[in-house]
Amino acid sequence: MRLAELSERSGVSTATIKYYLRERLLPPGRRITATQSEYDAEHLRRLRLVRALIQVGRIPVSTAREVLAAVEDDARDQLSRLGTAIEALPHGPEPDESDPSTAVGRRTATELLRMLDWRFNLEIADGFPAFRMLVAAIAALHRLGYACDTAHLLPYAHRAEQLAVVDLDLVEEFGTPAEQVEAAVALTVLYEPVLLSLRRLAEAEESNRRFGTGR
Amino acid sequence: MRLAELSERSGVSTATIKYYLRERLLPPGRRITATQSEYDAEHLRRLRLVRALIQVGRIPVSTAREVLAAVEDDARDQLSRLGTAIEALPHGPEPDESDPSTAVGRRTATELLRMLDWRFNLEIADGFPAFRMLVAAIAALHRLGYACDTAHLLPYAHRAEQLAVVDLDLVEEFGTPAEQVEAAVALTVLYEPVLLSLRRLAEAEESNRRFGTGR
Structure with a gap:
């Protein structure tokens, strides 16, 4: 055409x-x-x-x-x-390494992914923009004093898992x-x-x- | 202080x-x-x-x-x-009323909310920015030729319902x-x-x- x-x-x-x-x-x-x-x-x-x-x-x-x-x-x-x-x-703002909350964000994100039955290689997690976005998001919650431990985050992770199945079915x-x-x-x-x-x-x-x- | x-x-x-x-x-x-x-x-x-x-x-x-x-x-x-x-x-871009996909978006969003057991008043739905955001999002999917009927959207709505319960528990x-x-x-x-x-x-x-x- x-x-x-x-x-x-x-x-x-x-x-x-x-x-x-x-x-x-x-x-x-x-x-x-x-x-x-x-x-x-x-x-x-x-x-x-x-x-x-x-x-x-x-x-x-x-x-x-x-x-x-x-x-x-x-x-x-x-x-x-x-x-x-x-x-x-x-993927939004990168984690701010000068902020102590970023270490908490990284530790919590790593612990969360460890709790899920995923193949995700945690050794190289920081190479993934979506992981760094998660770290920055948890760090922001922590810095502002809002609850953001794995118990609070797991329900979101489980819904994300279910959505990914729907997404990939569509693909x-x-x-x-x-x-x-x-x-x-x-x-x-x-x-x-x-x-x-x-x-x-x-x-x-x-x-x-x-x-x-x-x- | x-x-x-x-x-x-x-x-x-x-x-x-x-x-x-x-x-x-x-x-x-x-x-x-x-x-x-x-x-x-x-x-x-x-x-x-x-x-x-x-x-x-x-x-x-x-x-x-x-x-x-x-x-x-x-x-x-x-x-x-x-x-x-x-x-x-x-809430992101407003629905573009000059685009025929917007009518499809509005019809689909209304039908989706009717299928959910919500108190949401559909008569005044357009007064809600989140509803207009949903209309614009479905219109974009439709305009670009991607599947976006209620069967595709319902799984997202159900996960959103579950997340809202988690959100409000936290509140x-x-x-x-x-x-x-x-x-x-x-x-x-x-x-x-x-x-x-x-x-x-x-x-x-x-x-x-x-x-x-x-x-």
């Missing part, structure tokens, strides 16, 4: 598509004349992922390029591509390994606001049950 | 405390001389909440002031103060209604990165189980 059709089918303006092409977020089309290129279904799929990352995930262009490079890297197996792509996503609905890696990245980003908004709505509901009229 | 002690006990620099006082994020101390004021345990607690909102939640000062006004409003009951404070938190560990409202707001913000990082770690674990060596 030509640029105009790619724009129509994706709902992304031709100006934005040209910008993504310039920024190498989208592979170039197959050139057919001096001024026209031909695009295919893979471009359409990639455009969907780019929009998920940039418009919904609000991920900087340079970070999105890193995520996509991992998704595309055919030299590696699916698990490794998936892992690298997810790790390239933004496996996609046919090819390439589509599965793309979907895993997009759905990780797209389901975060779903989860956070549902938690806030459920909190309002539960507050109403506990503190509402009738009690 | 004097400013220096408030700074030492809270771990917040005197310059930052003075900034919070100027921005009315912290109520003024009781003036004892022309240059000195006296602060109490309530200032210390409030400082903790301000840091949770601004440093961890990265909430703009003007929004934080709105959240705190709701927390402080003694004229209203606990449920109403709590609801208003949580609603004043940032009820605090003694007074004022402390409970403060804790509810702080814990809503502080546990979001805990939940998101644990979901990413659990996804890595589940991917490893499904796609890792041995399969």
